[in-house]
Amino acid sequence: xxxxxxxxxxxxxxxxxxxxxxxxxxxxxxxxxxxxxxxxxxxxxxxxxxxxxxxxxxxxxxxxxxxxxxxxxxxxxxxxxxxxxxxxxxxxxxxxxxxxxxxxxxxxxxxxxxxxxxxxxxxxxxxxxxxxxxxxxxxxxxxxxxxxxxxxxxxxxxxxxxxxxxxxxxxxxxxxxxxxxxxxxxxxxxxxxxxx
Amino acid sequence: xxxxxxxxxxxxxxxxxxxxxxxxxxxxxxxxxxxxxxxxxxxxxxxxxxxxxxxxxxxxxxxxxxxxxxxxxxxxxxxxxxxxxxxxxxxxxxxxxxxxxxxxxxxxxxxxxxxxxxxxxxxxxxxxxxxxxxxxxxxxxxxxxxxxxxxxxxxxxxxxxxxxxxxxxxxxxxxxxxxxxxxxxxxxxxxxxxxxxxxxxxxxxxxxxxxxxxxxxxxxxxxxxxxxxxxxxx
Numbered sequence: 001x002x003x004x005x006x007x008x009x010x011x012x013x014x015x016x017x018x019x020x021x022x023x024x025x026x027x028x029x030x031x032x033x034x035x036x037x038x039x040x041x042x043x044x045x046x047x048x049x050x051x052x053x054x055x056x057x058x059x060x061x062x063x064x065x066x067x068x069x070x071x072x073x074x075x076x077x078x079x080x081x082x083x084x085x086x087x088x089x090x091x092x093x094x095x096x097x098x099x100x101x102x103x104x105x106x107x108x109x110x111x112x113x114x115x116x117x118x119x120x121x122x123x124x125x126x127x128x129x130x131x132x133x134x135x136x137x138x139x140x141x142x143x144x145x146x147x148x149x150x151x152x153x154x155x156x157x158x159x160x161x162x163x164x165x166x167x168x169x170x171x172x173x174x175x176x177x178x179x180x181x182x183x184x185x186x187x188x189x190x191x192x193x194x195x196x
Numbered sequence: 197x198x199x200x201x202x203x204x205x206x207x208x209x210x211x212x213x214x215x216x217x218x219x220x221x222x223x224x225x226x227x228x229x230x231x232x233x234x235x236x237x238x239x240x241x242x243x244x245x246x247x248x249x250x251x252x253x254x255x256x257x258x259x260x261x262x263x264x265x266x267x268x269x270x271x272x273x274x275x276x277x278x279x280x281x282x283x284x285x286x287x288x289x290x291x292x293x294x295x296x297x298x299x300x301x302x303x304x305x306x307x308x309x310x311x312x313x314x315x316x317x318x319x320x321x322x323x324x325x326x327x328x329x330x331x332x333x334x335x336x337x338x339x340x341x342x343x344x345x346x347x348x349x350x351x352x353x354x355x356x357x358x359x360x361x362x363x364x365x366x367x368x369x370x371x372x373x374x375x376x377x378x379x380x381x382x383x384x385x386x387x388x389x390x391x392x393x394x395x396x397x398x399x400x401x402x403x404x405x406x407x408x409x410x411x412x413x414x415x416x417x418x419x420x421x422x423x424x425x426x427x428x429x430x
Contacts (some may be wrong), residue, residue, distance in 0.1 A: 024327070027270070034263060039255035042262075047253045048215075056262050063266045074367075076399045076425055077240055082247045089215070089247070097219035125252045150214065154249055157215045182210040189245045 011036075015080035023071035030067055037081065038063070041088045047125075048092040048157045054099075058091045065091075096157045122151035138188035146181035149174055202234070209238035213246050233368060319429045320391050322401045324422035332422045333377070335362075335401060337391035339430065344374065344385040351380035352421070354405070361406045363416055364398040365423075376410050377403065400425045 015036065021029030038059065045055035045062075065087060073083050126139060126147065139147065145167070152158045152166060160178065164171040211217050212225045229236045318340065324333040332352060337344045346362065354360060360379060363371040377383040387394040402423035404416040411417050 039257045042258040043253045043256045044250050046256055056258060059258055060262050060265050064269050067270045074399065078244060082243055085247045085250055086243045093215050093222065097222055100219065126249060153214045153216045154246065159218050160216050163216065178211065178214070178216055179207065182214065186210070186245065
């Protein structure tokens with residue numbers, strides 16, 4: 001086993017143990033869980049929400065939820081960090097969607113779509129993320145439009161119609177880019193044994 | 197939303213995880229996931245596929261006030277009295293136990309089952325632990341065999357009119373009795389099929405305390421004493 005894989009397995013086992021102890025209401029384990037994962041999760045929230053107040057709020061809500069629901073984590077079904085990330089991401093996406101409803105049709109808000117990101121672009125992130133895992137081939141095999149759509153959806157939480165406006169493409173085109181990108185990613189990642 | 201075709205379910209799950217669904221569709225998916233297992237499973241698979249992409253996002257240390265707020269909330273909201281229902285309803289507890297059991301199992305599997313020569317292991321092993329996370333029973337089986345060996349690590353104290361019953365816990369539906377086990381020594385339980393097949397979709401085993409002769413209802417009635425996830429060393 002390569003050293004970094006071994007390290008990952010070790011880290012996952014540690015997080016699993018901390019989650020298990022958190023399920024049994026062990027506050028010290030919970031604090032350690034926070035120490036080990038909060039920077040990663042806060043980074044994820046900031047990236048999607050692009051506003052520190054909202055990201056802090058999501059992080060807080062997420063960890064309170066982890067405290068209350070750690071018992072529903074099933075180690076045989078997902079990696080601990082994946083499970084934690086899904087909690088944070090889902091809250092971010094829900095927050096975004098709510099915010100859009102409240103601000104009356106962000107659909108017309110060109111500005112909201114064009115705020116420049118600090119740091120690497122979603123596309124760069126997509127490729128470097130792929131680089132970290134053994135899935136670079138899968139992502140690189142996507143066509144340019146597909147790649148862009150996936151990157152913007154994943155790292156910015158854009159909906160189909162927002163993607164269409166952002167990429168200046170008809171909605172139908174963007175939908176089919178996303179659909180085909182996902183189909184191809186699935187075939188490629190599953191062949192590479194990413195999902196157990 | 198039509199959910200009658202597997203590829204539609206999978207496509208909706210994929211878009212849910214990717215994040216492209218509108219507010220309305222998102223909330224419908226969230227509601228449906230609670231009742232549609234196929235959808236819930238598809239979402240989990242897509243999370244395994246896509247969420248590693250977030251590893252490339254640079255970590256940012258959150259301000260200290262976030263942790264302070266979390267601590268305050270969990271301390272003030274602590275200890276809602278557990279209702280005196282059957283412990284089986286307490287999924288938080290037994291799942292917690294199962295996960296603690298897993299950590300123990302990993303540790304033990306490494307210690308006990310490090311093979312002397314390199315060959316693929318063909319063994320299933322379950323370390324069943326109690327609330328103190330100490331392993332109490334070890335169950336193992338050859339994947340192609342029909343015998344499940346259950347060994348008590350240390351004798352378990354059981355009143356004379358009580359018995360220990362071993363259960364397979366499927367991810368959904370009722371626990372399935374695998375038989376009674378003695379409180380000390382080694383038990384041999386004959387499985388209905390090869391271990392591979394009999395435990396194919398069983399993530400965990402548990403032991404409950406039952407009246408002598410076993411549960412009268414076919415379902416666990418007493419407290420869960422031990423539980424642990426099924427580990428495959430192959």
